Amino acid sequence: xxxxxxxxxxxxxxxxxLFILLLFPISLLITAFIVDDWHNxxxxxxxxxxxxxxxxxxYLVIGGIGATFLNASLIVLMNIFILYKLQLKINGTLIAxxxxxxxxxxxxxxxxxxxxxxxxxxxxxxxxxxxxREVILIMMFGTSLSPxxxxxxxxxxxxxxFGLPLGIGAGILIGFILPxxxxxxxxxHDGYNIYNIGFTAGVLGSILTAVLRGFGFIIETQYILSSExxxxxxxxxxxxxxxxxLVGYNINGNSFRGYGRFFSYSxxxxxxxxxxxxxxxxxxxxxxxxxxxxxxxxxxxxxxxGPIVGGILTIVGFSAFGKHPKNAIPIMLGVVLxxxxxxxxxSATEVILAGLFGTTLAxxxxxxxxxxxxxxxxxxxxxxxxxxVLHGGINLYNNGFSGGIIAAFVVPLIExxxxxxxxL
Numbered sequence: 001x002x003x004x005x006x007x008x009x010x011x012x013x014x015x016x017x018l019f020i021l022l023l024f025p026i027s028l029l030i031t032a033f034i035v036d037d038w039h040n041x042x043x044x045x046x047x048x049x050x051x052x053x054x055x056x057x058x059y060l061v062i063g064g065i066g067a068t069f070l071n072a073s074l075i076v077l078m079n080i081f082i083l084y085k086l087q088l089k090i091n092g093t094l095i096a097x098x099x100x101x102x103x104x105x106x107x108x109x110x111x112x113x114x115x116x117x118x119x120x121x122x123x124x125x126x127x128x129x130x131x132x133r134e135v136i137l138i139m140m141f142g143t144s145l146s147p148x149x150x151x152x153x154x155x156x157x158x159x160x161x162f163g164l165p166l167g168i169g170a171g172i173l174i175g176f177i178l179p180x181x182x183x184x185x186x187x188x189h190d191g192y193n194i195y196n197i198g199f200t201a202g203v204l205g206s207i208l209t210a211v212l213r214g215f216g217f218i219i220e221t222q223y224i225l226s227s228e229x230x231x232x233x234x235x236x237x238x239x240x241x242x243x244x245x246l247v248g249y250n251i252n253g254n255s256f257r258g259y260g261r262f263f264s265y266s267x268x269x270x271x272x273x274x275x276x277x278x279x280x281x282x283x284x285x286x287x288x289x290x291x292x293x294x295x296x297x298x299x300x301x302x303x304x305x306g307p308i309v310g311g312i313l314t315i316v317g318f319s320a321f322g323k324h325p326k327n328a329i330p331i332m333l334g335v336v337l338x339x340x341x342x343x344x345x346x347s348a349t350e351v352i353l354a355g356l357f358g359t360t361l362a363x364x365x366x367x368x369x370x371x372x373x374x375x376x377x378x379x380x381x382x383x384x385x386x387x388x389v390l391h392g393g394i395n396l397y398n399n400g401f402s403g404g405i406i407a408a409f410v411v412p413l414i415e416x417x418x419x420x421x422x423x424l
Contacts, residue, residue, distance in 0.1 A: 012251065012279050017090040018080060020247060020283075021098060024240065025080070028073035028102075031236070036066025045070055049112045052155030053147050054219065054393030056349065058107050058306035060226040068306065072105035075114065079140060086133045092272035092282065092321035097140040099286075099317025103310035104143070108396040113149040116168045117142050120175020127176075135179045141197035142178045144397040145205055146171065151394060156217050174204065185404070191269035192367070192407035194322045195360040198400015202387070205395035219392030225349055226305045233304040234294060237312060241290035244316075248283025259284055266366030267322035274320055282320050289319035289328065293356055296332055300339070300355075301347035308349060310396075311356030318359070327366030327373065328359040334377020344385060354381045357399030361407060368414050380406050 012020075032041060044067025048059050059068040079101055083094060101109065121139040125132050152158070153167035178200065185200040193199055209219050249256065258281045265271050273282045293312040297304060304312075315323060335355035339346035358380045365373025384402035395401055 014087075014089055017279060018084060021090070021095070022077075022080060023243075024099075024102065025073040025076035027240065028069045028076075032066045032069035032073065035069075035232075036064060038066075040064055041066040041070055044068070045111070048110050049150075050154050052151045053108050053110065053113070054151060054155075055147075055221050055388060055396065055398060056107060056307050056353075056393075057222055057224045058226045059110075060106065060229055060306045061224050065229050065232075068106055071110055072102050074111050075105045075109060076102045078111075082136065086136060088133060088136070090274070092274040093137055093270075094140075095274065095282075095286075095320040096314075096317040096322075097137055100314045101140055101143065103313030103317070104396050106306035106309045108310075109143050109146050110150070113146040113153075113167075113171070114143040116149050116171025117146060117175035117178075119168075120172035120177075121179065122175075123172065124176045124179055138179050138182050138197060139175060141195075141397075142175060142182075142201065144198055144201040144395055144400070145174050145208075147396065148174070148205070148208060148394045151219065170208070174208075178204070186269070189404045189407035190411065192363045192411050193360050193400065193403040194267065194269060194318055194363065195357075195397050195400025195403055196269065198360065198395070198397025199404030201395045201397055202391060202401025202404070205391035205401075209390070209392045209394060213392075219394060221388045221393035223349075225303075225307070227303045230303045230305070233309060234298070237290065237294060237304075237309070241287040241294075241316070244283050244287030244290065246287075248280045248285075248287065250280075251283065252278070252280030256281070256284060262324040263326045265324070266363050267324065267327045268363035268367060269322070271322045271363075272320075273322075285324055286316045286319040288325065289323060290316040292325060292329070296355060297352055300336060300352065302349070302352040303347075305349065307353055308356070311353050315356055315359055323359055323362050327362035330365040330370045330373025331355070331359045331361050331377040331380070334358075334374040334379075335381045336377075337374060338378045338381035342382065344381075350385060351381065354384050354399065357397075358384065358403065360400055360403040364407065364410060364414075368418070372410075372414055376406060376410050379410065 044063030048063040048071055051062050118139050121135045125135055149167045149171040152170050153163045182197055182200045186196050258277055262285055293315045332355045335358050339351045344351050358377055361376050364376045384399050387402050388398055
């Protein structure tokens with residue numbers, strides 16, 4: 001047990017933190033071979049690699065649960081190894097990136113299509129005479145656009161001799177231009193959209209899709225979703241989130257001391273809870289937010305599939321970097337209100353994803369209050385349900401794209417009409 005009898009944030013060493021973070025991908029790896037036969041896993045992983053994976057194509061359908069778990073495990077393990085080799089101190093942003101990658105490894109990201117983007121980032125830092133440490137976070141989140149790699153390789157019916165190099169080249173180009181774009185896009189929403197790379201990727205993805213459509217290559221969103229693993233995934237994730245809370249409780253001196261301090265932060269970029277409050281209480285917040293996310297899905301009658309797992313794990317990751325119950329729940333309530341009053345079925349996967357990923361706008365609720373958060377979530381649902389047509393599903397962070405636009409629209413209006421320092 002680690003004791004901390006002061007009010008100062010408790011920080012673990014880099015190696016110990018990485019070891020704790022390794023528990024999740026290792027559990028995925030072990031579970032993959034418990035629940036499925038290795039022949040099915042190998043065949044399923046191959047299917048995941050060679051199939052186009054635009055939104056929303058669920059790897060649980062394409063490859064099966066064993067291959068999907070293996071895909072997620074391998075991707076997270078490789079990224080943890082990169083962070084270890086770069087000797088980076090683990091903070092909230094890196095934890096958010098790891099869990100986001102884990103979640104999207106259930107749909108959209110696979111062991112092949114992410115690497116051209118990393119290569120592009122490596123070439124960029126060589127060109128700019130920088131170090132890869134300076135862009136690794138952007139590359140991790142930038143794999144939001146990895147479906148374009150698979151789509152060009154396998155989705156347009158091109159001969160492999162043309163499709164493979166063109167797909168790799170597109171990924172390298174994306175990785176090369178994302179770093180300069182992302183820093184400028186932050187100004188658009190002023191930090192009220194936590195998924196800044198998602199907004200950047202949405203802009204870039206829309207441009208790439210328009211260019212490809214101009215050459216006659218049709219890119220459209222798809223819907224291939226599983227339902228057979230619902231109960232297993234709920235139980236598996238709940239166990240992991242409870243373990244996160246217990247680990248954090250132990251690190252925090254067998255207490256929840258300091259947890260209430262989360263609610264004093266709006267979550268606006270950059271709010272790193274690991275640095276501000278310590279790793280122990282951050283793990284507690286991550287576990288609690290994971291349980292809240294699953295509770296949200298259950299309460300509105302949703303089925304946990306690959307994309308829903310992605311939404312839940314992304315919330316968990318960003319609970320180390322901006323999200324907590326006070327600023328996230330109002331956004332969810334706004335989406336639920338929109339689902340009740342609008343034409344979409346509340347339990348539909350797309351609506352549930354809007355509620356989960358829509359918490360990218362948590363800083364609005366954290367800054368301006370519950371009513372502002374509910375109104376923002378209500379507006380977000382309408383936009384995110386329609387914005388996918390712009391990028392055709394090649395940007396996995398569809399809610400980050402929508403969230404950037406909503407934040408840029410809502411925040412100036414709130415600032416203009418609020419009375420003094422009073423929140424809405």
